[in-house]
Amino acid sequence: MQVFVRDNNVDQALRALKKKMQREGIFREMKARKAYEKPSERKTREKAEAVRRARKLARKQGIRDGLIAAPKRPSRDTRGPGRGGRAGSPPASGAR
Template sequence: MQVLVRDNNVEQALRVLKKKMQREGLFREMRTRSAYEKPSEKRAREKADAIRRSRKLARKKAQREGLLPAPKKKVARTR
């Protein structure tokens, strides 16, 4: 992973790095690997993740078909 530092602005580069790491799921992976996870807990977590993914997919499909209202758009702030 690479982040460019412009005009010696380290704070902005750190923010960009954290955002990239968040998007890649590195923080979540570090948290799960920090301690041992029992096989039964791993199965339960993976099953819950699969259910969450399938519900999200079904919700998106329903939105595309017009059965559910589309999510509200985020308003971009300018500085």
């Protein structure tokens, strides 16, 4: 896994690395490997994950087919401060 540091901004690169690791499931795997998991617990967990994946897939397919109403997305005004701005614009909370 590789993250580039631009303009000596290590904090931004660290945030990007954490986001990539979260997406890849590395934190979840580290937590799982911390302690021994019995084979019966592993089977139970894997079955639950499979059910969760199947339900998610069915829900997305239902939304695509129009059988289920898609969840409403929050409007841009209600998302809160510091979100949704352009990259070059000043922060909403004032000067730093």
